Amino acid sequence: MTNSDNRPLTLRDVSEASGVSEMTVSRVLRNRGDVSDATRERVLETAKRLGYVPNKIAGALASSRVNLVAVIIPSMSNMVFPEVMTGITEALDETELQPVVGITGYKPEKEEKVLYEMLSWRPSGVIIAGIEHTEASRAMLRASGIPVVEIMDVDGTPVDSVVGISHRRAGQKMAEAILKGGYQKIGFLGTKMSLDHRARKRFEGFTETLAKNGVEIADQEFYTGGSALVKGREMTAALLEREPEIDFIYYSNDLIGAGGLLYLLEKGAKIPQEIGLAGFNGVGLLDGLPMKLATMDACRHDTGRKAAEIIAARVNDPSAGPVRIAMEPKITYGQTLRRP
Amino acid sequence: MTNSDNRPLTLRDVSEASGVSEMTVSRVLRNRGDVSDATRERVLETAKRLGYVPNKIAGALASSRVNLVAVIIPSMSNMVFPEVMTGITEALDETELQPVVGITGYKPEKEEKVLYEMLSWRPSGVIIAGIEHTEASRAMLRASGIPVVEIMDVDGTPVDSVVGISHRRAGQKMAEAILKGGYQKIGFLGTKMSLDHRARKRFEGFTETLAKNGVEIADQEFYTGGSALVKGREMTAALLEREPEIDFIYYSNDLIGAGGLLYLLEKGAKIPQEIGLAGFNGVGLLDGLPMKLATMDACRHDTGRKAAEIIAARVNDPSAGPVRIAMEPKITYGQTLRRP
DNA sequence: TTGAAAGCGCTAACAT
DNA sequence: ATGTTAGCGCTTTCAA
Numbered sequence: 001m002t003n004s005d006n007r008p009l010t011l012r013d014v015s016e017a018s019g020v021s022e023m024t025v026s027r028v029l030r031n032r033g034d035v036s037d038a039t040r041e042r043v044l045e046t047a048k049r050l051g052y053v054p055n056k057i058a059g060a061l062a063s064s065r066v067n068l069v070a071v072i073i074p075s076m077s078n079m080v081f082p083e084v085m086t087g088i089t090e091a092l093d094e095t096e097l098q099p100v101v102g103i104t105g106y107k108p109e110k111e112e113k114v115l116y117e118m119l120s121w122r123p124s125g126v127i128i129a130g131i132e133h134t135e136a137s138r139a140m141l142r143a144s145g146i147p148v149v150e151i152m153d154v155d156g157t158p159v160d161s162v163v164g165i166s167h168r169r170a171g172q173k174m175a176e177a178i179l180k181g182g183y184q185k186i187g188f189l190g191t192k193m194s195l196d197h198r199a200r201k202r203f204e205g206f207t208e209t210l211a212k213n214g215v216e217i218a219d220q221e222f223y224t225g226g227s228a229l230v231k232g233r234e235m236t237a238a239l240l241e242r243e244p245e246i247d248f249i250y251y252s253n254d255l256i257g258a259g260g261l262l263y264l265l266e267k268g269a270k271i272p273q274e275i276g277l278a279g280f281n282g283v284g285l286l287d288g289l290p291m292k293l294a295t296m297d298a299c300r301h302d303t304g305r306k307a308a309e310i311i312a313a314r315v316n317d318p319s320a321g322p323v324r325i326a327m328e329p330k331i332t333y334g335q336t337l338r339r340p
Numbered sequence: 341m342t343n344s345d346n347r348p349l350t351l352r353d354v355s356e357a358s359g360v361s362e363m364t365v366s367r368v369l370r371n372r373g374d375v376s377d378a379t380r381e382r383v384l385e386t387a388k389r390l391g392y393v394p395n396k397i398a399g400a401l402a403s404s405r406v407n408l409v410a411v412i413i414p415s416m417s418n419m420v421f422p423e424v425m426t427g428i429t430e431a432l433d434e435t436e437l438q439p440v441v442g443i444t445g446y447k448p449e450k451e452e453k454v455l456y457e458m459l460s461w462r463p464s465g466v467i468i469a470g471i472e473h474t475e476a477s478r479a480m481l482r483a484s485g486i487p488v489v490e491i492m493d494v495d496g497t498p499v500d501s502v503v504g505i506s507h508r509r510a511g512q513k514m515a516e517a518i519l520k521g522g523y524q525k526i527g528f529l530g531t532k533m534s535l536d537h538r539a540r541k542r543f544e545g546f547t548e549t550l551a552k553n554g555v556e557i558a559d560q561e562f563y564t565g566g567s568a569l570v571k572g573r574e575m576t577a578a579l580l581e582r583e584p585e586i587d588f589i590y591y592s593n594d595l596i597g598a599g600g601l602l603y604l605l606e607k608g609a610k611i612p613q614e615i616g617l618a619g620f621n622g623v624g625l626l627d628g629l630p631m632k633l634a635t636m637d638a639c640r641h642d643t644g645r646k647a648a649e650i651i652a653a654r655v656n657d658p659s660a661g662p663v664r665i666a667m668e669p670k671i672t673y674g675q676t677l678r679r680p
Numbered sequence: 681t682t683g684a685a686a687g688c689g690c691t692a693a694c695a696t
Numbered sequence: 697a698t699g700t701t702a703g704c705g706c707t708t709t710c711a712a
Binding site: 008051053054055056057058060061066076077079082083085086089098100101103116117119120121122139140143144145227228229230231232233255259262266284285286287288289290 | 348393395400401406416417422423425426440441443456457459462480483484568572595602624626629630
Binding site for chain 1: 689691692
């Protein structure tokens with residue numbers, strides 16, 4: 001089954017074993033050009049019998065084509081990014097392209113390293129989360145000469161193409177909905193936002209809109225690390241301890257929102273009359289909680305799909321220009337946000 | 341910032357711009373061999389100024405070394421696999437190796453394709469979930485001549501090395517704990533297991549151990565697709581409708597277990613006196629539920645770490661032999677399983 | 681400490 | 697329909 005020495009098989013081995021030139025073997029294996037059925041069959045049979053696996057490294061070097069798309073995201077355990085990946089994978093499955101994922105852990109320097117590493121494999125395109133990058137990263141992206149799509153945030157200046165929602169707008173919209181719901185004393189609980197630009201922009205859009213309507217955040221708290229459900233409970237308890245009059249809490253994500261929801265339900269709070277809640281993301285995982293949390297869909301799946309489609313289109317037609325797609329985040333009222 | 345034409349920069353460009361040979365540039369960029377400080381500095385400065393990014397494709401072809409480890413898993417949205425990935429990444433971060441992930445969607449044919457695709461990049465090793473593969477996949481793995489670690493299941497015959505728990509044993513252990521807790525009429529709710537071998541093995545170990553103790557599963561049901569929390573609710577409701585006497589439900593994963601738990605709490609069930617519950621996986625995400633679900637830790641993080649360490653060791657010393665590590669799954673009683 | 685030559689395994693381009 | 701030749705951009709090996 002294995003070849004005698006430990007050398008991986010080459011095209012030449014298949015060529016010799018099947019009695020046709022390397023070039024013809026190559027053509028058969030890539031379904032290129034004209035090859036007679038007889039030859040084709042013989043080559044395929046031989047390749048299969050020997051257990052030949054082509055060497056893409058050599059192929060890529062020779063053709064200067066690499067059918068890989070670098071996908072650079074902060075995390076895989078966030079629930080948010082697997083969904084984006086699904087969209088990307090779906091779209092790429094219709095092409096020759098394949099995604100390769102790099103994880104940055106939300107750290108700009110790590111992003112820079114991962115990007116450098118991935119670009120050194122000369123991928124056909126890059127999909128990268130966020131629109132904030134180090135100057136070095138932006139320079140690399142520009143210099144790469146390949147299509148780049150920044151995703152999940154359109155508030156800023158993209159290197160090339162961009163697809164996503166405006167988080168500033170998402171925050172605004174939620175603030176408007178909350179005010180229309182008649183809530184007055186509003187608190188905010190979220191992650192520490194020094195590096196989570198999207199959460200920060202939502203927060204900014206949120207507070208600005210409240211301010212325009214003469215409302216100021218009654219209280220706020222930011223956490224880092226730990227179980228989101230537990231944090232949601234704890235922070236909600238602490239917030240209400242400090243400010244018992246609060247009648248709405250806006251959470252920076254659905255998980256801490258769910259923690260807060262569970263806590264308040266146990267306390268017997270009247271939701272959404274006495275107190276309303278909203279999260280962010282539209283995490284399907286949470287369907288099945290005792291009460292459906294108000295949230296906002298970040299269009300993650302579509303964003304992934306669209307981004308991949310842009311790359312695919314650009315690979316086929318390098319002359320195509322940059323694209324900017326701002327999706328509209330939609331509120332899901334659930335059962336924790338009073339309708340106007 | 342970008343070079344005038346669209347051609348990516350090569351070593352030669354740096355060589356010409358810095359006035360030293362390509363070879364010396366190469367040495368500087370890889371910290372190899374003796375290069376004078378003056379030369380090193382000049383080369384690094386030039387490379388940075390030009391924005392040179394090395395071409396790993398060419399490097400890999402020339403050196404026949406690829407510092408990539410193929411990691412092949414069924415899914416990224418399962419909560420289980422991101423944790424394994426964390427362990428793998430941690431261990432690889434201490435080496436020159438880098439993980440590249442392929443997703444199979446639990447489909448053997450897709451696994452075969454992904455494997456072929458990844459092997460064609462000539463990685464330094466393979467970490468692959470499960471011990472059941474198509475014969476073609478096994479043949480590829482054997483023929484690849486690189487270290488292979490199958491993970492998360494040790495019940496079967498590995499191609500090379502294997503790290504994980506015995507799911508059969510996990511099922512047995514949970515059955516024993518439930519019986520010792522004094523439960524008698526036991527139901528099972530889980531995923532359809534045609535392709536989820538690990539869930540199947542747990543189920544088999546579970547029922548066999550019950551049988552040895554003269555107990556037969558009182559009722560069971562299998563689902564596919566949909567929100568796990570919702571399914572957990574629905575199936576629990578249906579099960580208790582059919583068999584109101586049931587005093588324990590074993591779920592094939594923590595999420596449907598959590599759905600069942602929430603449902604039963606709403607119904608005012610006395611847990612764990614009148615009815616006990618247990619899931620599987622030890623999903624940290626669920627900390628913060630009103631009650632802590634009994635579960636079993638599948639040692640995912642350690643499994644990932646260990647697997648990566650085995651690959652790294654083998655890369656450094658190709659003569660090392662295969663390794664088999666069976667971890668011991670530990671029960672977490674939580675608050676839903678009566679202790680003996 | 682530096683450089684020159686050869687070639688990794690494949691494919692583009694050009695024969696035949 | 698098939699074969700030949702010349703690289704792709706780097707590293708290995710050997711020479712200076």
